[in-house]
Amino acid sequence: MTVGKGMADRAHDGPSIFLSYARADAKRARPVIAALEQAGIKVWWDGLLGAGEVYLPTTEAALESADAVVVLWSATSVESNWVRDEATRGRERQCLVPLSLDGSQAPLGFRQFQVIDIRKWRGKADAPELQAVVRAIQALSDRPAVPRPAARKGLSRRATLIGGGVAVAGLAGLVGWRLIKPVAGGAAENAIAVIPFANLGAAGDAYFSAGLSEELRATLARNQMLRIAAPTSAGEFRDAVTDVQTIARKLGVAHILRGSVRHGTDRVRVTVELLDGKDARLAWTQTLERKLADVLAMQVEIASIVARALFAEISAQAIARGRSGDLQQIGGTANADAFDAYLRGKALVEVSEDEASDRAALAKFDTAISRDPGYASALAARSKILAVIANETGKSSEVPQLYDRAVASGQAAVKAAPQLAEAHSALGYAIYNGRLDPRGARASYDRSRELGGGDADVLRTFALYCAYTGRAAEAAEAIEMALTLDPLNPGAFRAAGYIAFARRDFPATLVQMRKALELNPKLSAANSAIGSALYLAGQSGEAASAFAAEPLALFRLQGEAILKRKAGDTAGAQQALDQLTRDFGSNSNYQQAQVLAQWGDAAGALDRLGKAAAARDAGLLLAATDPMLDPLRQAPEFAQLLSRLGLA
Secondary structure, X not given: OOHHHOOOOOOOOOOEEEEEOOHHHHHHHHHHHHHHHHOOOEEEOHHHOOOOOOHHXXXXXXXXXXXXXXXXXXXXXXXXXXXXXXXXXHHHOOOEEEEEOOOOOOOOOOOOOOOEEOXXXXXXXXXXXXXXXXXXXXXXXXXXXXXXXXXXXXXXXXXXXXXXXXXXXXXXXXXXXXXXXXXXXXXXXXXXXXXOOEEOOOHHHHHHHHHHHHHHHHHHHOOOOOEEOOHHHHHHHOOOOOOHHHHHHHHOOOEEEEEEEEEOOOEEEEEEEEEEOOOOOEEEEEEEEEEHHHHHHHHHHHHHHHHHHHOOOOOHHHHHHOOOOOOOOOOOOXXXXXXXXHHHHHHHHHHOOOHHHHHHHHHHHHHHHHHOOOOHHHHHHHHHHHHHHHHHOOOHHHHHHHHHHHHHHHHHHHHHOOOOHHHXXXXXXXXXXXXXXXXXXXXHHHHHHHHOOOOHHHHHHHHHHHHHOOOHHHHHHHHHHHHHHOOOOHHHHHHHHHHHHHOOOHHHHHHHHHHHHHHOOOOOOHHHHHHHHHHHOOOHHHHHHHHHOOOOHHHHHHHHHHHHHHOOOHHHHHHHHHHHHHHHHHHHHHHHHHHHHHHOOHHHHHHHHHHHHHOOOHHHHHOOOOHHHHHHOOOHHHHHHHHHHOOO
């Protein structure tokens, strides 16, 4: 069949697509073709080329005339120049619909498009994966898809293609592809930044306006159809007088949501406005006034209104499927006193001056939970702050108890709100870091990733866990999305640097850590990571300068001890190690092991790692991927240690 008889024939009233795939995937592509044709969609693929047809002109004509370009990504097709070229044209025409046959992520340059993962599809026309594909195509066409009558068994050769099925997993994006494609400025139309709301009440009420806007952002982020800029990046514009277009450009979003809050004695008045990031045009505004006890319900209401304002073209059923959830799903409370205490605790966490301020935040979360024992967001926040206190306290005897409380609080949060991503994330962190139990933490981390694809903090924590437990591909994918959602957060770039370091990509480590320092020149541990990457890349002179700039003495002394020994200054190296041991004691056992491993003292390094294990030093969680410990990889004792930790 030629193009003239196929794609250009408008007698066929349904949507038309160009199917791009690797020849090696032809067997898996055919059930997709058959199912889409049965759904009333005209499919052009190279199997339609007649004998003697000129391939390139015919293909180009089909590629240019199709309503949508459907790409089947796989481990094979991501390496195909033909497939990439065809996908590029789909991206340029803003009609790309990507599918994944085997769970492979799209190559760089195509990851801003949400991929429909069809690994588990078994060829059924009514399966949610196939229906998601049909909706995505339909959103790009002005002609409705009219399903064909089911063919009788044995009469249709093409119908037999469906029987083969496609081995494929996990649905990534359901609807709204028109809204996910990039707009002229490069941002997806469903990308929003929530700027901290202005406080119109007393100065002491600032915590409430900031906290309410953050809770609204978190509620919106739970909507699978939205991409919400993370609070750290959006918070950069809290007090700055910056025009809307500049904010949108810096955050990579298409819309800005901002507002104001007036907190009265028993009522709250909130004004919210949605602005177009391209021209600052006011797209929608609304003022709501509610009793304090109804504030969180108002938050869900606003989130629903925003979604409907953006997705006016999508059916009510589709909006419901992507909704942000009710109070129980978002871990909320109907108790005004509990909500107020929770927001006060969150404000203290944001300041996070020292252990005293963190313990004050813990007290606020305790108050919130005492008012509402089922307040899942407060339980998750309590779990996180307990872990923070455990990491910073000088009372080593208190650490196990703090982590036990963190685990218990995380478990309570998950029980209260099983769909709350941050509850699973907090529980995973407490188990992983507090009990040094990577295997035990995996289910919680995986569930947090499944539920929290729009939460940069959840993604970053998950990415680091994956990086240190041998799941490099998942770590790279998660941190890339976290950086997209949080492009002004130095901590996110530092995490990306750690992940690159774990896979021994030292050039990428340098890029990410230097970006982190551009955003925050005083950021701890970034300079030492740069020093380590330079040292391992054979640039000891530059590494010395980087370590010298590190504000944390623990890491600065570690680097100094390694580099001085490398330079032949044995006495100076020993002096640095002695100071490291003297100043930080057992808390530096892991860093001492790194130094001794690089000195070639395997026995000494293994001894320090044993002491770190006895003290349950969370630094050991890095051991499986730490390049600084590579000299120990062949030692049986090292392998046994990793096995005991569940890292081998």
